[in-house]
Amino acid sequence: MRRPSPLPTTPPARRAAPTAAPQPEPVAPPRVEPPVRDPEPAPEQVTEVIEPSRPGRLVPFAQPVAEVDDVEPGERTPDAEGDRPLGLRDVWAAARARRRALRREVRRFTVRQRRRRYAWLASLAAVVLVGLGAVATAYSPLFAVSKITVLGTDRLDRGAVEQALAGEKGTPLALVDSSAVKAALVGFPLVESYSIEARPPQELVVRIIERTPVGVVSTRGGFSLVDAAGVVLSTSEKAPEGYPVIEATGGAGSRAFRAVGAVYRSLPADLRTQVTAMAATTPDDVTLTIEGAEVVWGSSDDPVEKARVLQALMIATPPSEADEYDISSPDAVVVR
CATH class of the missing domain: 3.10.20.310 (membrane protein fhac)
Structure with missing residues (x-):
């Protein structure tokens, strides 16, 4: 059955200064005409009765309520769904939705940190790849x-x-x-x-x-060319020319021999070629033979000063005019 719909009313007037409230004018009720009967039966008609409303008042409009008969069998209403008890599946779905929301928030607040981590990982991977490539190439x-x-x-x-x-x-x-x-x-x-x-x-x-040869050592097999450490470089029946003959107590490898080798290697090139023999019984009494004159060198200490003094003495007194140069003490030399 259709319910009558209300007519629009006039909005209330704006309030004026406080004066005497106007009295509403009486409204005459609508005149209802008596129904006219037709010779033929007509379909049922519904007459809407419109009640007059007072000016300044709104008539409330009520939402039509569905009849019980209008609800289909098996249809679920909102009130019925709200009253349904929560089950385990609902709790699991809510927890899952909460976890998803939490993950979204974490990703949103850590995006810059994740970008830095990815950049470091990419750099490290590039270094590792370059290193592996270099190693593989080097061993190929x-x-x-x-x-x-x-x-x-x-x-x-x-x-x-x-x-x-x-x-x-x-x-x-x-x-x-x-x-x-x-x-x-x-x-x-x-x-x-x-x-x-x-x-x-x-x-x-x-x-x-x-190895630098320093002299020749006489052995049973002939003459051996040796270096300052006493290592035999070659052996021949005759003494090689251009190297002095060395006589050291204890033979090659002894302390006296090493002192002779150290003195020979410290000599300037022009003096080294003039030495024809070298001898030592101890590391502190090395003697040289230069063009027939004997040079008492002493120990292998201070070789540069001794070589300078010897060159000066040989210029002042050539070896042909001297039998011995004693330079064991460079500050007090003796020429005989």
Whole structure:
């Protein structure tokens, strides 16, 4: 059944100054005409009765309430849903929604920190990749030894040294074994020390420092050329020319011999070529023979000053006019 709808009313007038309230005018009730009967039956008509409303008042409009018969069977109303008891599934869904909201908030407030972390991780990964690439390249056949260069040889045969080191060819530069190189150079007495240098991509450089001969030592097998440490460099039946004959108590390797070698290596080049013999019984009584004159050198201390004094004495008194130069004490020299 359709309910009558209210007519719009006139909005209330704005309040004026406090005066006597006006009396509402009486409104005459509407006139209702009596129904006219038709000869034929007409459908049922509903007459709407409109009640007059007073000016300045609004008639409240009531929302039509659904009849019980208007609700379909099985249909759930909002009131029925609000009254439904919560179950375990509802609690789980609420907890899951809360966790998702918390994760969203955490991600929103830590976005800058995560960007810095990603930047550090990317940098670290780049460094690791570069390092692994460098190591892989260094140990690959691209950097294997294919050429061996020997430097610093004078009396030593360079070709023989390169042939002795040929076993290192094909080995990556980073894997060259220094002990294997040492074992190959042990067979060359003239080698005093050496160093290895890798020149990428495929060259191995070996720098050799040869031993310096200081004199000749008489042995049962002939005359041996030795260095300052007493290492025999070569042996021959005749004494090699250009080197002094050394006589030291205790033989090669003794303290007296090492003192003789130290004195010889400290001499200037022009004096070294004039020495024909050297002798010592102790480290403190080294003597030299220069053009027939004997030089009492003493110990191996202060060699530079002693060499300067000896050169001055030889200029003042040539060896042909002197039998002995005693420079064991540079401050008090004696010429005989």
